[in-house]
Amino acid sequence: MKRYLLLLLTIVALAACKSKKKPGRGADEPMTFEDFQELFTPGTLPYKLNADTLQLKQADSLAVDVADVSRFLTDTLLKGDYGKTEKVKLFPLARIQGNLTNYMVIKAVGRTQSTGYLCILDKKGKYLNRLRIANTGSADGTVVSTSIDSKNVIKVSSEKKLSGSNTALKEDFYAVGKDGSVQLIMTNSNGPTTPGQIFNPIDTLPRKHKFSGDYTSGDMSLISIRDGEDGKTFQFFITFSKDNGNCKGELSGKGHYIAGNRGEFKDKESSCGIAFQFSAGRVTIREIGGCGAYRGIKCFFEGNYARKAEKKKKKV
Template sequence: MQRILWLILIFGVLASCKSKQQTSKTDEDAPLTFPEFRKLFAEGALPYRLASDAMATKLADSTALKTKVVKQFQIDSLLKDDVGEKVKYFPVAYFKEAPIDYFIVQTQGKATKAFLLLFDKKGNYINKMMVGQVATGKPTIDFSLDKKLNLKVNTSELMPGAKTPATKEEYFDVSQTGAFTLVLTNSSAPTGPGQYYNPIDTLSHKHKLSGNYTSGENSIISIRDGESPKDFLFFIHISKDKGACVAEIDGTGRFTSATTGQFRDKNSACVIEFTFTNNKVAISESSCGAYRGIQCSFEGTYTKKKEVKKATKK
C-alpha cells in the first residue's frame, strides 16, 4: 500500500512539473503588450543624439529584438524597403515625453541604419523616418532631438574630387499627429552653373497646386504639401544673367484663396505672393533683399512641369 502511495506521489510531482513547463512555454510565446514592448527600449533623455561613430560600433546579437517581437509589431514590414530582408533589429531608445511615442530602432546588415518610428499610445503605427546611416560608399547620416523633440538630421558625403565632405543639416517639426515637416535646410554642397539642391523635392505633392514650376533652365519654384490643406511648403531657386544673379529662399506659405497664397517671413519684412493660374504661378515679392542680391528678384511667372509617371508592369 505504501509503495502505491509513493508511486501516486511521484506521478503527481512529474505531472505538476510538466504543467509548469507548458505554462512557462506558453507565457514566453505569448504576444507582448505595448507597455511590455516599450520596456525593451532604454528610456532616452532629452536632448538626445545618436552619432555616426556610435552606430559604427557593432551591437551584440544577444541584444537584438526577438523575431516574434519584430513580427508582432511589424517592424520588418515597415522597414523592409529601407533595409532589405537579412538584418537584425535593435532597440535603442524610447521617449515618453511626447504626445505620441518615439522609438529609435537600429538595424545591422550590409549597412547600419537608424530609424525613428512613431506610434500612438495604443501601439498603432503612425510614421517613420530613416535618421541614421553608416555604410561604405554611401552618405553618413546621424541625428539629434532637442528638448522640444525637434528633429535635426545631419548628412555628410565626400563628393568626387573634394578633400572635405559636404554637409547638410535638415530641421524637422514633428506634429502631434506624427507628420514630419521640413522647416529648414543648411547645405555646404558645392553647386555649379545650373545646379542646386532642392530640400523639399521628395516631400508629398498630392495637392493640385503642388509640383515644380520652372522659368528658363536654371530657375525653379517647388511647391509641396503643408501640414494642413491651408498650408504649403515652397522652395525658390533663381539663376539669371549667366549666373550673375543667384538666390534661394524656402519656407511655409498659407493659401489665401483657392488660387493664391502668401509667405510672411518671421525674421524680416519679406513677403511673397503666389498666384496660380492655368498651370502657372506668378510671384511678386516685397522687402526680400536679405535673400537675394540688389540686382536680383524672385518675381516672374513660372510654368508647371509635367510629372513623369513611373511605368507600371503589366
Template sequence: MYLNYRAILVLLLFSLFGCKEKKKQMLDTEKVEVSDFIEFFPDLKLPYQLADTGLLRKSPDSLRIGNRIFSQFVPDSVLRPVFGKTGKPRLFPLGKSVVKDGETYLFIKAEQGARRAGYILVFNEEKFVTSMPAVQVNGTPKPNDHSVANFDSKYTITTLRQKTAGDGQVTYSKKVYVYNTAGVFTLILTESNDQETATKKIINPIDTLSSTHKLAGDYLQGARNIVSFRNGKSSGSLYFFIHFEKDGGDCRGELKGEARLTGANSARFTEGNGPCVIDFTFSGNTVRMKEVEGCGSYRDIKCFFEGSYTRKKKTTSSGRKKK
C-alpha cells in the first residue's frame, strides 16, 4: 500500500509539473495575453547567431504564431517593408533574451513564398517598442553571398554580409546597432573592405534605350543618386532604373523595372512576384519617388526608395556644319 501511495504521489507531481510547463498555443482562435506571447519564445543563450541559411529550415507548425495574435501585440507596419501591405507571412518564434530590469528582445522568423526575414522585436514592460529586420532572404542564398546577424552578451547587434569573388577574394560589409533609451536602434559603426563598390562608376543598364517620351530622362540627386526613365514597351509604360546611396554610402538601393503610367504625370511600379510598389510623380523638371509597399529586397534596412530628383538637361548635337 505504501508503494502505491508513492507511485500516486510521483504521478501527481509529474502531472502538476507538466501543466506548469505547458505553454499556451499561439492559434488565432485562442485568447492570448502579451505575457503568453512573450513566454512562447524559448530562452536564448548569448551570443546568438542567425544566418540566412538558418531561415530556410522548416519550423514545426505547432510553433506557428497566428497573424491575428501577432498583430494584437505588434504593429502591421513591422512586416510591411519586407512583405508588403497585404502580406500574411507565416510566423515562428526563434528565441528571446531578457535584460535584467530592462527590455526584452524577441527573435522571430517570417516567411511567405521564397521571401524570408529574421526580425528582432523589442518589448519593454510587456509593450512593443521597436523592431528591425536583421536578415533577409529572397529564394535560396547564393553560395558566394551570405548574410548573418550576431547578438552578443552586451546586446549589440552586428549584421555582416560577405561575398566571394571568382578569384577567391572576400569582401564584406558590417553594420553594428544598439538599442537606446529613446526606444530605437542606432547605427554606431559601419565597416567594409569593398573599395571597388564605393568608388566604381554607376552603370545605367537602360541608358541606350529610346528616350522620346516627354517624361523620359535622367533625374539626379547628387553625384551617386539617379532615377532614370526610358520609353517602355508600350505607350502606357516607362522603363526605369534607380540607384541611390545615403548616409555616406552606408545605405544603398538599386532597382530596375517597368512602371505603368497612371496619369499624365504619374506612374507606378508593381513587382510581379513580390510586394514592392513604388509611385513616381512628375512636376516640371522633377520627379518624386515614394515607396508604397515593401521593397526591402532591393535596399538596406534603414533607407527607402523616396525623395525628389531633378532632371538633367539633355545634351543636343551641334548638327552639320554649314558649307
C-alpha cells in the first residue's frame, strides 16, 4: 500500500513541476501580459543605461521571444538598427513606473552591436511608443547612453571619438507625454558650432504674450521666451557662450510671472533660480540660486539681452 502511495505522490509532484513551466516558452498555454512583464526586473527612477551594461553577456535562456515582444509591445522595435535577415536576441532588462506612463527597457544583441530601447506604455499596459536610448557603437563610432531623472526627463547622450583624445558629446533632453509622445526640450553639445546659429528647442511654441520673443546678447547668447499654459506662466530657454567659448551655460524650464514686469524660475531638483526683469524691448536676468549644474564655474546666468525683431510672415 505504501509503495502505491509513494508512486502516486511522485506522479503528482512531476505534474506540478510541469505546470510551473513558463507560458510562452513551449507550454500549452499562451503567455499573458502579466507573465511577460514578470520577465523584466522591477526598477525605479532615476534610471541609467550605458554601453558597458549593454556589453554584459547574458545567458540565452534569459532571452524573450521576438513573437512575444511583437504581440505585447511592437513589431517595429528594431527598425532602422538591424536588417530584416539579421538574427537578433532580445533581453528584458527593467520595468519602471513613471508619473504619467510606465516603461520597459529591452536590450537587443546583434552581430556587431547591442542596442537599448525604452518602450513607453500607459498605466494599463498598452504600448504607446519607443525610444532608442543606448548603443555600444554605431558605424561612425558613436556610443549612446541614457538617464531618466525622477521627473521623467530622459537625457540621451551621444559620444563620438574625434582625432586624438578629443570627443564630441551631444545631450538630448526629452519629455514624455501621457499619450506616449516624445518631445525634444533641450540639446547640449560641445561640438563645433557656427556663429549665429543656435538650436532653439522651443522656437515653434506660441509667442502671443507681450514678453514672449527672442532676446540676444551677441551671436551665441539667447534667451527665448514662449507662452505658458496660462497668462501667469511662461516657457524659457537660455543658452550663452562667453570668453571665446570657454564658458558656456544652458537651461530651460517653466517660469511664472510675478508683480510688475518680473518673472521667476526655481528648479525643483536643485537650488538654481533665475530672476527675469522685462522692460521695453529688453530682458535682464540674474541668478537667485546656485546654477552651477547648468553652466561653467567661472560664469553665471546674468546680463542684459535685447529683443530681436520678429520676422513678418509673407502674405500669400
